[in-house]
Every structure is written in structure tokens, then in C-alpha cells.
Amino acid sequence: MPAIECRSLTRYYGDVRGIEDVSFAVEDGEVFGFLGPNGAGKTTAIRTLLGFLSPTSGGATLLGHDAADPVASRRARERIGFLPGDPGLDRDRTAGAFLDHQAALRGESSRDRLVDRFGLDESRRIGDLSRGNRQKVALVAAFMHDPDLLLLDEPTSGLDPLLQEEFAALVRDRVDDGASVLLSSHVLGEVAALCDRVGVLREGHLVAVESVSDLRSRGGKQVRVRVAEDVARADFERRDVMNLRVGETVSFTWTGEYDALIDLLSGYSVLDLDVVDAPLEAAFMTFYDGDVPGPAGGGNGGRSAETRGGDAPATPAPADATADSGGGDR
Missing domain, CATH: 3.30.70 (Alpha-Beta Plaits)
Incomplete structure (x- = not known):
């Protein structure tokens, strides 16, 4: 059974399209990349998969559990590491106190090793940390319980080039240990270096699923x-x-x-x-020329969330979405 199986997943915000008719699978041991510019629907797809947003239609399974079933979804998230695109960490806590809280929820088998690997000072207050150091805290929280599945939304945001390389090595280590990864990014080089296959999102539609080599040859x-x-x-x-x-x-x-x-x-x-x-950018841009394609069988013509200038319109978060504010899944 795939680590993730997504079947015609659709999420609308009123008449504004977040994602529509998105279908793909992430196999065991695979690194699958969500590729698209800001506003394409990457974050909406990940939050819907995790149950933080309810799908308008369609469905998905994570590690064999129904993503729309609150009990099953919560059970799956115990084995999932989640890194939000903009981790809302508690700025008044120290990094260590935040990680203690996350450890109480899911475990911390690799915490000490990861703290050393990223050179993280756990004694510092999160509000006093730079953007890159806050991202380190969120990365440690996502990886420290050795999850079977990782959902990472723009994971290298704020990291300097050396730490980006360390992150890439960390992903490869987890995959070598049998984990699967869904990685959202608009950084083409990152996707090319890490991913086995990519799904290209455009205005909420999944317009292609290809191997990285096929994507490159398209250019x-x-x-x-x-x-x-x-x-x-x-x-x-x-x-x-x-x-x-x-x-x-x-x-x-x-x-x-x-x-x-x-x-x-x-x-x-x-x-x-x-x-x-040709550069990977040239291949990527072939998906962004001409008219916007609809999903297989056509769409309902709703406006995309991208027209609002973001990946998801501002709406009240569901109760379970408090997990998203902690830099890791709950």
C-alpha cells in the first residue's frame, strides 16, 4: 500500500479553488516533490491530507489510514513528521521547552543527534532566534521521532546553503531507513537533488506527475x-x-x-x-505557458486561491489545525 494515496482530492474556500481533482500516490521509500510557485495549491493539499482542512470532495489515505476519519487520521499522524511552511512556534518558550512538549506527544528517539547535527542552542528563547534557527527547531521537531512519513512544506526556507545540504542529507538518511517523503517546494534545484518524482501544481490543478529525469528532458x-x-x-x-x-x-x-x-x-x-x-527552470515553465488546464473531465470554473495572492485564503482554522502552529504534527 502506498504511503500516501490521494484520490480526486478537492478543497474549495467558498467559490475560490484551493485544489481540484488532485490524484497521486507516494510509494514506500519514495521522495515525491510538489512543485509549483507560491499560490499553486501545495500548502492546501498538504493541510487537507493531514486533516487540518476538510476536503470539499475526494479523499486520501496516509499510511493506510483514511485522512478524513478523525480517529484514523490522528493515529496516522503519530507516525508522521510535519513541517509547516510557516511554523508558528511559541516565541515565549525556549527551543528546548518546545521540543520537550513535542517529545511528550510523539517521542524523541533522535532528538539529541539532530540538535547536534543542526547546532541548535536549546536554551535560547524562540522569539530571540533568527528565521533560520527557528526553522532548525521546526526541523528537529518534525524528524526527532523517526517518522515513517514526512510531509515537508518549503522545508529549507530561511536555511543557509550549508544547512540546506545538511537537510538534504537528513532526508536521504530517513529514506534509507524506509521512510517516505512528500516535499513541497518552488526551488527547482532542491527538487531535482532530492526527489524521485514530482507533481507539478498549477492554480490548484495537478498538471503532471513525472520523474525528475523526464521533467528535465521536457526542457x-x-x-x-x-x-x-x-x-x-x-x-x-x-x-x-x-x-x-x-x-x-x-x-x-x-x-x-x-x-x-x-x-x-x-x-x-x-x-x-x-x-x-536545458536548465530545469526551462522544463518547469512549459507547464506555465498557455491556458490553465482543468482536471481530467473538466472543472467547475471556480476562481483559484492563487488569484488571491496566496496558497489559501484567510479562513478560520479548524480545531485540529492547532497542530500546524507547533512546527510538527499532532
């Missing part, structure tokens, strides 16, 4: 070629050529087959040729 190849002859620009103005620049060196993004590229260049005496993968 095509960057080609730089220098030839002996004068270049006829018209030779390169074709469907599988984008971002064409003609000068002493001709450069473009190639989205076609290699054989067709060779045929194109065969009319010239090639002096120098460089072909590399």
Missing part, C-alpha cells in the same frame, strides 16, 4: 554551434527551435529528436558544437 537541449559559413536564420526558424540567437555562434534550445538536429546541421561545416541539458 530540451541547449545547443551552441559555430559553423564556417554565414548562417541563414530561416534554416533554424522551426517548431523544435526556441530562443534562437544568430551571431558568430548560433545558440538555441532544441526540443526535437537528435536525428533531426543532425539533419539540420548537416548543411553546414560545423567547427564547434556544444549540446547540454
